[in-house]
Amino acid sequence: MGAVGNLRLVGVADVFTVSNGLCGLLAIYFFATQGTDITIGSALILLGFVFDGVDGWAARRFGTKHDFGRVLDSVSDAITFCTAPAVMVYVTFTGAMDDLEGVSAVTATAFDGFVMGTSLSMVALGWTRLWRFTTGGYLMPHFCGLATPAMAFLAIMVSHILSPQF
Secondary structure (H helix, E strand, O other): OOHHHHHOOOOHHHHHHHHHHHHHHHHHHHHHHOOOOOHHHHHHHHHHHHHHHHHHHHHHHHOOOOOOHHHHHHHHHHHHHHHHHHHHHHHHHOOOOOOOOOOOHHHHHHHHHHHHHHHHHHHHHHHHHHHHHHOOHHHOOOOOOOOHHHHHHHHHHHHHHHOOOO
């Protein structure tokens, strides 16, 4: 199937799903290039919330053209609601104690290790939750775990409130 044939498989919901993932990728870019200014990246994650909500509505309203939508949604969510917030937390808090008076280098290094562990845990646990949901969790009669958009929102709030720049 050629490129035009593949485009016929793209539905309305897929456009919003990919837009969600692109928001996450752009957020990571801004976190990596803007130092401790997390404003633009945070706004992109919040825009990803909008696309994530609209893609579900669009899939129900217009239907889907393939069975890949749930996987595509999880990949986009993993980027926007797990990886991007983890990068934000890392960028915001790594080195936060370096210039504080009375804080030893050992304490500052230990804190940076804690920040790295927290960021990696956000990615690992968020991806695991999305994997479980994609492989059958959506069939469960009850909700299990912290939704990745909620984790992202919590990370944004904590990062903005506790940011050394704030």
